[in-house]
Amino acid sequence: MFPPIFVWLFIATWITTIFASPIDRSLAPKNLLLPRAPTRPTLTGAPVPIGAGTYPRATRLRDGTIVAVYTAFQSGSNILLTARSTNNGATFTPLGEITRGASNANDIDNAYLLQLPTPSTRILCAFRNHSKDPVTGTYTFFRITITASDDGGKTWRYLSQPASDPGPVTGNWEPYLRTTSDGTNALQLYYSRENNAQDQDTLQRTSHDGGLSWSPATCISGCGLTARDGMTSIATINTNTNSKSLILVYETSSAATAGLFSVGAVFSADDGRTWSGRCTIYTASSPHTSAGAPQVINVGGTLVVSFMTNEDQRLQAPAGAYTETTAVKVVTSGDGGKTWGNKVTVGERQSSWPGLLDLGPAGGGGGARFLYLLERGGLGVRSQLMTLM
Numbered sequence: 057m058f059p060p061i062f063v064w065l066f067i068a069t070w071i072t073t074i075f076a077s078p079i080d081r082s083l084a085p086k087n088l089l090l091p092r093a094p095t096r097p098t099l100t101g102a103p104v105p106i107g108a109g110t111y112p113r114a115t116r117l118r119d120g121t122i123v124a125v126y127t128a129f130q131s132g133s134n135i136l137l138t139a140r141s142t143n144n145g146a147t148f149t150p151l152g153e154i155t156r157g158a159s160n161a162n163d164i165d166n167a168y169l170l171q172l173p174t175p176s177t178r179i180l181c182a183f184r185n186h187s188k189d190p191v192t193g194t195y196t197f198f199r200i201t202i203t204a205s206d207d208g209g210k211t212w213r214y215l216s217q218p219a220s221d222p223g224p225v226t227g228n229w230e231p232y233l234r235t236t237s238d239g240t241n242a243l244q245l246y247y248s249r250e251n252n253a254q255d256q257d258t259l260q261r262t263s264h265d266g267g268l269s270w271s272p273a274t275c276i277s278g279c280g281l282t283a284r285d286g287m288t289s290i291a292t293i294n295t296n297t298n299s300k301s302l303i304l305v306y307e308t309s310s311a312a313t314a315g316l317f318s319v320g321a322v323f324s325a326d327d328g329r330t331w332s333g334r335c336t337i338y339t340a341s342s343p344h345t346s347a348g349a350p351q352v353i354n355v356g357g358t359l360v361v362s363f364m365t366n367e368d369q370r371l372q373a374p375a376g377a378y379t380e381t382t383a384v385k386v387v388t389s390g391d392g393g394k395t396w397g398n399k400v401t402v403g404e405r406q407s408s409w410p411g412l413l414d415l416g417p418a419g420g421g422g423g424a425r426f427l428y429l430l431e432r433g434g435l436g437v438r439s440q441l442m443t444l445m
């Protein structure tokens with residue numbers, strides 16, 4: 057006698073249940089990375105013009121607008137200009153002016169934008185705001201200044217000066233802003249502090265009042281090393297068990313590398329308070345050449361790093377005319393920053409100072425699209441749409 061069909065079904069279900077759960081558990085690796093976008097970057101469509109200038113950066117406001125910033129050089133002045141895109145970067149239109157200063161007496165550049173957390177709609181811009189002797193060109197004062205816009209990036213006014221040091225050599229450069237994710241909405245400012253020509257450290261200051269006042273500086277990378285760390289950028293790492301939850305990338309050079317730059321990283325498991333695990337993530341592929349000026353973003357779980365490099369030149373030591381011979385490229389990591397690959401050239405020779413913006417799920421690319429901003433010598437600042445495939 058065979059048991060009735062419902063008894064077989066019961067037995068089958070029971071067997072499936074008792075065997076399925078231990079098998080499922082054993083298949084789940086301890087360091088499983090969360091689902092992520094693909095890792096192969098591809099250029100999507102033609103580059104989009106933004107304006108005449110250099111050092112482009114961009115941020116996405118919560119209403120979906122993209123605001124870009126860059127340094128223009130017009131009528132003997134350095135000018136920080138903003139541009140806006142309301143179509144995910146398909147086109148940009150001029151928006152506003154942050155500040156300007158006569159180029160012989162001011163070195164205004166290196167702008168970085170961040171919108172404050174809700175309910176504020178304010179946008180901050182951090183930039184280098186140095187004074188020079190108009191006759192000799194010697195730096196008399198180095199500053200990182202913060203300005204604020206309450207109308208979406210059109211008009212701006214002075215907010216604070218988190219770093220301010222006399223010249224002529226110990227500079228403050230390349231500010232980067234982020235909001236902590238611990239619920240306190242603290243702001244972290246990162247910038248590069250020159251100790252001497254061979255030695256520069258990444259410093260951090262914190263603000264609990266939206267960028268009005270700042271803590272004393274703490275050293276984040278390059279501390280105690282004779283290495284020139286700079287061009288800081290930070291992204292989150294999507295993992296569930298990996299404790300390295302933030303990555304900070306920088307360019308660095310040392311006496312040992314004969315002043316040539318490579319791209320390095322440190323990691324933080326405590327929302328940016330402490331950093332460790334110093335490592336190299338990209339070294340130029342040919343002798344006497346550099347790879348530097350990195351930025352990093354998280355695109356749907358895949359880490360994307362942009363950089364400029366003259367590695368395609370065949371140079372005899374010492375390497376000269378670095379920024380006239382650089383291309384801009386990108387590498388990605390699908391394992392939270394442990395390994396890097398999929399290198400692609402985004403801007404040919406005479407491209408420089410790249411910036412990155414994740415387009416996010418709202419970008420129409422399912423969380424796999426981003427903008428690559430660059431200066432293309434003679435052709436101005438432009439944005440290249442990229443897709444991870």
Ligand SMILES: *[C@@H]1O[C@H](CO)[C@@H](O)[C@H](O)[C@H]1NC(C)=O
Nearest residue numbers: 154155185199201203214215
């Ligand atoms: C740049 O620094 C100078 C000197 O402190 C300051 O007067 C000026 O307001 C700053 N620029 C902006 C746009 O805030």
